[in-house]
Amino acid sequence: MAYEPLLLRNVGKPGSETIDVYLASGGYQGLRRVVKEFAPEKFVEEVKAAGLRGRGGAGFPTGMKWGFLPKTKDRPRYLCVNADESEPGTFKDRLLIEKDPHLVLEGIILSAFAIECHTAFFYIRGEFHTGYRTFAKAIEEARAKGFLGKNILGSGYDLDLILYRGAGAYICGEETALLESLEGKRGLPRIKPPFPAVVGLYGCPTIINNVETLANVTLIAERGASWYAGLGRPPKNTGPKLYCVSGHVKRPGVYEAPLGIPLMELIQERAGGLVHPDRPLKAVVPGGSSMRVLPATKCDVLMDFDSLIAAGSMLGSAGVIVMDSGTCMVWALLSLARFYAHESCGQCTPCREGTGWFVKVLERIERGEGRPGDVDLLIDVASRVEGNTICPFGEAIAWPVDSYARVFREEFEDHVAHGTCPIGATAAR
């Protein structure tokens, strides 16, 4: 039976970004139902019962995150939408923002309602020009129809949504750097604790949720927690998921499937298989560039949070980067390392110094000037970055370095021993 898309149900329809198309597909019915039938805390319970886990990368249960807000309401609470999608290999939020903004917007209103927030912020990546324009228009449409603003749908609930463009720094996707940026400061991650739920935007309790997470909230409002909790691989991996497939596949793109679709099914059936018939699969990064790489032998895995942790990687942002046998792993890692060295905010020592060091060693290996011990050096330096930084950026570079160097150690050692690339990939030089 073909999978009936939920998150992508409008994508592909003409004018899918307009409120009319969205309303015709049953849009804003969930909101209507929730503001009428639910007290805010009841809807938090509903999201908890649905088992929704954050789609931004960490997979943290959304309802539980909301529950961390202090019970006292002496200060305003804020909802910040993390639309700073910048992880290499990830392009799902962008699709939702550009093609079905109201699905996201309805989720924002629902979530803000649930946490009793009256001012929400939509922090959108600076490079998303189309998305910015589309979403700005969506906000106007929603406001005109009474879904945003004062007394939403006659419920007495008020919500204002402020659209804010980032300036294009990867680090601003880290939730506390996002808050700093939103406050008009340099986007540097904060030390935690305190966590944003307690001390967040402008020192007030703040929830930061990913775009796709909020779109899922809309689904829960529409069809209920028990329906939602039955999707995917219950009890801990529920709901639909957007997978971004890129690399050496015939049809790269965003695919929707329930959590737990087999990785190989995603690659072979949804993305059309590998591009080159004579180049077998070599490796897959299952969750965006920050996650550990899986060799082809370990790709028989289900694409959900817990299965991928068991396989030694993580679902992350579900950016599935497929590499065939023509890929030089040293070059692939160097390319990644350059990105992370460029994007490291420079605040804390291990990340600031470590990222540059990785690039220099990998460049040397690529130049054919690798030395015995270089692979162990990479692994050791990665181990001194991992876990010692202010934010998860440290892991985001340490995990790829460690896993590429360990899994493909022979290939790295060959580069060092022969001073040349055994794969014959000369793109680097």
Place this chain on the structure above:
Amino acid sequence: MPDPTPPAPNAPDQVGILIDGRPVVVTKGATVLQAAETIGLEIPHYCYHPGLSIAGNCRMCLVEIEKMPKLQIGCATVASQGMVVQSTTERVRRTREGIMEFLLINHPLDCPICDQAGECRLQQYEAAYGAGFSRFTEEKVHFPKRVALGRHVVFDAERCIKCTCCIRFCDEVSGSHELGLFQRGDHSIIGTFPGRPLDDAYSGCTVDVCPVGALTLKEFRFKARVWFLKDVPSVCGGCARGCSVNLATYRNAIHRITPRVNMDVNRHWICDAGRLSHRALDERPRFESPRVRPAPGAGPAGGGPPPDVAHDRGIDAAADLLRAVKERAGAGGLAALVSARLTVEDLRLAVRALAETIGIPRLAVPPHEEGEDDHLLIRKDRTPNVRGAALVGPGAPHAGRVREILDDVTAGRVKGLVVVGEDPVGEGLLAAEAVRSLQALVVIDWWRSPTVEAAHVAIPSCGYGEFEGVFVSFEGRAQRARAALKPRGHVDPVWRILQDLGHRFGLAATYPSASAVFDEVAASVPAFAGLSYRALGSLGAALKVT
């Protein structure tokens, strides 16, 4: 055998934790790093400074805490009841070694030409926690060197570890917001904003808070190796705040002045003017022997500077002149200007010798005000002993009384004037023709001021750093300034000169030392009751005044 369980708190606002098996009880809110400090255990750190907010960026203070999977930074982790902290495990050791390696991969390792050497935490921690070598063989990141951030601060970006202490100082303490972090990753660099140099009145504090050799004080660069310097605790004489300072001396010269932590006065800071105040000692002309202007017709014609004489002859000459005026014009023909820049001991003798013994009826203290009080330390009142003058001396600074005396000099009613530590001629308060109408101008000062040049008799005194004594700040805090230098030539402190002068008029008391003078003040002035040099200690004491 180390204590296996964390101690119970003694009070409700306390928590008990274990650090390396040692029990520590601290006030709630204290961090692990601060708790460790209370038992004399240093958790190494760069970006933590007790006077600044927590940045948590250097990662040097990572420690292991039971039930926490990741290492935690000691500077930001608040101690909670029952916490078990380990700072010496293999995991912590390896992490510190890693942080040291990271900090040094792009560092120029130029200790031999770096002013910070000897008091650099990179050196200290590399020796204590580093591997002793680096695996980094690549080209380092290169940055600008010798960048003048402002008038006093020079920046070497290659030595910088981006701890942001200097930025936080400008943001949080001085409030100038003149420094920022620019670029990203390993190209991050501290800097000023276009067209806005570091013009902070406290810019030198950025050098103090810099744990490495990135920020150096222009005036101290390449002047002395810090291990030759000896810090002498003293009090800044620049204004009525009386900041606690250290005078760093070498070969009988002050090479730099740094703030001495005193939470009741200046906390961790001093202003640039105070920091550089020692330069006046070198810049202003000194004189080392009394100078006595010969009576008209007695010496060789043609003017020229008066000849130097021995100390006793100088005192004798001053006494003779004053006695002559007193005999001719009566005691009412005498007046004195006494500075509130003098110590309590000096002021005590000014009263005892000049007023009580010689019988000079009018002693006035000139005020010195400049600008306004700022938000941090600087006071518009530039006299360090304003309260001391009021309590033991001739009274609080009073422009009217000074004016009255000077007017009487001009009018010829005052024939003999004693000036101690003031320069009314240089400041334009006393005109040349008025000076000529004086029969006796006796001046005691540490430098060859215009008033000294005009004097009939001038006696040199110890300059800043050469005397010891007590200053009382505008807040009523008495603090000791210790002698850091041997006086030039054979000059005496002001109190001893005044005592010698008093002896010529029958002053009975003889004090062997400044401390004896202070003891006498403590015995006779209620505000100082119970105090002594020992009781003042290094941080001083609040006087019992309202």
